[in-house]
Amino acid sequence: MKVTIRGSGVAGLCVAAELAGRGHEVTVTDPAGGPGAQGCSWWAGGMLAPDCEGFAAEEVVIRLGRAAADWWQAQGARVIRRGTLVVALGRDRGELDHFARRTANHRWLDRAGIAEAEPQLAERFDRALWMSDEAHLDPRATLLGLRDRLAARGVRFTTEPCDGGRVVDCTGLAARAALPELRGVKGEMMVLRAPEVALTRPVRLLHPRFPLYIVPRGDGVFMLGATQIESGERTRASVRSVMELLSAAYALDPAFGEAELAEIGTDARPAFPDNLPRVTDLGGTLYVNGLFRHGFLLAPALARMAAEALEGHAKPELWHEHHA
Structure with a gap:
């Protein structure tokens, strides 16, 4: 299918990688032109630390986060596994x-x-x-490297609005008009x-x-x-x-x-109020948002859930039903 992704932070690029890996035609649109100093992904710590997050986070964060290091490494990122x-x-x-x-x-x-x-x-x-068992990566090098690899694989990047096909919104706080609980x-x-x-x-x-x-x-x-x-x-x-x-x-x-x-x-x-991310369908647009302090840790799992939702599989674990 054709999919347009709004936003090129960690959530948008992870969704793009997951969808491109499944053979879909992907366009990423971001008025800023790509990952950079304008977004919170640029300022992330880059810790893939699900066990430490267990101090305050829900069980789902720990469980899903344990797969993050392998996902990033499979995407070509330099993952350092020194705990x-x-x-x-x-x-x-x-x-x-x-x-x-x-x-x-x-x-x-x-x-x-x-x-x-x-x-x-x-x-x-x-x-x-x-x-x-924990790991870390350099967020800036990781984002820029993933963007370049996606472009080489045929993912289109543009600064112009482009809503062709299905739309996935990964714009963080910019989506508050649609997601007022953010x-x-x-x-x-x-x-x-x-x-x-x-x-x-x-x-x-x-x-x-x-x-x-x-x-x-x-x-x-x-x-x-x-x-x-x-x-x-x-x-x-x-x-x-x-x-x-x-x-x-x-x-x-x-x-x-x-x-x-x-x-x-x-x-x-x-x-969101519970500090857990959500995948939400609003009027045909799929919103992937609410990563809180777990961007690089949970974005891979959210990307997989978004791809499964678009492909019509069972509703993902972090699906949020919207009630008008």
């Missing part, structure tokens, strides 16, 4: 125990284990959780250049007020994030948030004190 290290400062050690009770698929590391995994952290931490959850993130820091896998620092994650991008570059504020505001990072995130990074490793602050980014993630 996630979870630590807490001495005054917050209880947070680490609480995290362990609410998650699974991990093992404890003592100081010697931390020294083997991430030597720079061994002086400051004597216990950690290692979520060994809300924005603001996230503020930073990119640091810290050649003195040698972390090789994502590290989560637990804190009761501002938990932090740091994701290595290679060549001494790290993504640092992220706040989670109930707001649809998309353009302004607050001084308070920047200071708290940088303070947390410095507490994790004082070598971050010498880092170069390369970028500060902010955007609003689209979320």
Whole structure:
């Protein structure tokens, strides 16, 4: 069938890949011209971390998210499978125990284990959780690479409106007129250049007020994030948030004190009231939305569900019935 996809963020590109892989004729339309700094996918952490998400997310997020790393790798993305290290400062050690009770698929590391995994952290931490099955990727390189591979496979990309055939809307918060339950959850993130820091896998620092994650991008570059504020505001990072995130990074490793602050980014993630994504049919347009903080983790599963819905298979697990 002919399918037009609105939006070229992580959701739109995943749906395009799934449909093209099933032999459908796909056009992706986005006035911005493609993935880039205008969307929240550009500012994602890129952690494929279903076990860590189990601390607060529903079971379906964990279960569906466990297939994400294999899906991305099959699409040609560079997926790094070194797990996630979870630590807490001495005054917050209880947070680490609480995290362990609410998650699974991990093992404890003592100081010697931390020294083997991430030597720079061994002086400051004597216990950690290692979520060994988790992975991460570089969102920007992944989005741009997927777009190029899809174009090479015949997927058409345009900046002009184009609603030929079936339509799949993956425009995030821009779809609020059709999906009034959508809300924005603001996230503020930073990119640091810290050649003195040698972390090789994502590290989560637990804190009761501002938990932090740091994701290595290679060549001494790290993504640092992220706040989670109930707001649809998309353009302004607050001084308070920047200071708290940088303070947390410095507490994790004082070598971050010498880092170069390369970028500060902010955007609003689209979320429904239950923080779960949905596939919804409204007037013949299929909406794939509400990925919240699980964009790269759940977009592959949502893309498969959207393809199955278009092909007339059974209603997908995260189908949302619209009632006028």
